[in-house]
Amino acid sequence: MLILECPCCGVSGEETEFHAGGEAHLKRHSVGSTDDQFEEYLFMRENPHGVHFERWRHNNGCGKWFHAARCTTTLEVFGTYCAQTYEPPKEIKDAISARRPGWSWRNFS
Amino acid sequence: MFEAVSALQGASFNAGIAEVRELGLRGMITLRGDLTDKKLIKAVKGIAGRIPEPRTVALKDDDGAAWMSPDELLLMVPHADVLSTIETLNASLKGTHFLAANVSDARAVFEVFGPHAREVMAKLAPVDFSPDAFKMGMFRRSRLAQVPAAFWMNEEDAFTVVCFRSVAEYMFDLLSIAAQAGSEVDAL
Numbered sequence: 001m002l003i004l005e006c007p008c009c010g011v012s013g014e015e016t017e018f019h020a021g022g023e024a025h026l027k028r029h030s031v032g033s034t035d036d037q038f039e040e041y042l043f044m045r046e047n048p049h050g051v052h053f054e055r056w057r058h059n060n061g062c063g064k065w066f067h068a069a070r071c072t073t074t075l076e077v078f079g080t081y082c083a084q085t086y087e088p089p090k091e092i093k094d095a096i097s098a099r100r101p102g103w104s105w106r107n108f109s
Numbered sequence: 110m111f112e113a114v115s116a117l118q119g120a121s122f123n124a125g126i127a128e129v130r131e132l133g134l135r136g137m138i139t140l141r142g143d144l145t146d147k148k149l150i151k152a153v154k155g156i157a158g159r160i161p162e163p164r165t166v167a168l169k170d171d172d173g174a175a176w177m178s179p180d181e182l183l184l185m186v187p188h189a190d191v192l193s194t195i196e197t198l199n200a201s202l203k204g205t206h207f208l209a210a211n212v213s214d215a216r217a218v219f220e221v222f223g224p225h226a227r228e229v230m231a232k233l234a235p236v237d238f239s240p241d242a243f244k245m246g247m248f249r250r251s252r253l254a255q256v257p258a259a260f261w262m263n264e265e266d267a268f269t270v271v272c273f274r275s276v277a278e279y280m281f282d283l284l285s286i287a288a289q290a291g292s293e294v295d296a297l
Contacts, residue, residue, distance in 0.1 A: 008179055009250075010163060014235045017251055060252040062178035 142207030
């Protein structure tokens with residue numbers, strides 16, 4: 001069971017109060033993109049054993065989307081942050097580095 | 110002209126460890142907009158006395174305002190005053206980006222009261238209801254069993270629960286069963 005803190009309303013709730021929305025930080029390739037880029041956007045997903053970044057929605061609460069950094073192996077949540085960003089903020093990366101030195105995920109590390 | 114009735118017309122359950130009753134019609138307005146906007150703050154103060162802090166409810170007699178999300182408030186007024194309140198809001202917020210929608214008849218309101226009210230709520234919601242964690246004035250949106258709900262304490266051991274009208278009967282059954290006689294947990 002994950003315990004997430006919604007960065008929008010500040011409520012700390014357990015998993016069933018939220019809804020998972022898939023991988024975070026996807027580039028939404030569309031008009032003008034190549035077939036390869038579009039395929040990448042549609043189908044190619046990370047399936048890591050460890051650090052992962054996901055979108056979540058506080059659907060039984062404020063209804064807002066946010067991002068969460070967590071470990072898929074231990075279900076440890078490193079932190080949650082605003083969805084209006086292209087990459088995880090420094091404090092989230094630092095929190096992960098403290099727990100999982102040398103981690104990397106797509107272009108982030 | 111037809112007469113408005115609440116979903117369960119004041120149904121009540123009082124044969125258990127806490128009493129449950131439907132509170133009948135209550136005027137409710139969803140107000141969305143920039144909660145830091147001066148015009149909006151002034152308009153809400155005119156109704157609820159003050160603008161609620163995040164995750165709290167501001168109550169004034171029968172009226173009130175509850176903080177639903179960073180851009181949404183739930184305004185509560187007597188059922189008969191909803192349309193006039195919306196007109197007032199529309200007039201006083203003219204020119205700002207906002208929405209004031211009458212949701213009175215889309216909601217059902219319940220009260221759970223009695224010394225075991227906290228336990229009844231704690232059986233149903235994934236929320237910490239211990240007296241140190243859930244206090245007067247706090248407002249929480251979560252779920253009760255399988256349906257979304259919002260709740261706060263009107264006084265110690267008296268919770269008000271707001272849910273969608275379409276699940277009013279489910280909610281009443283849920284609260285009544287969680288409050289059935291002999292079901293004390295004494296965990297809080």
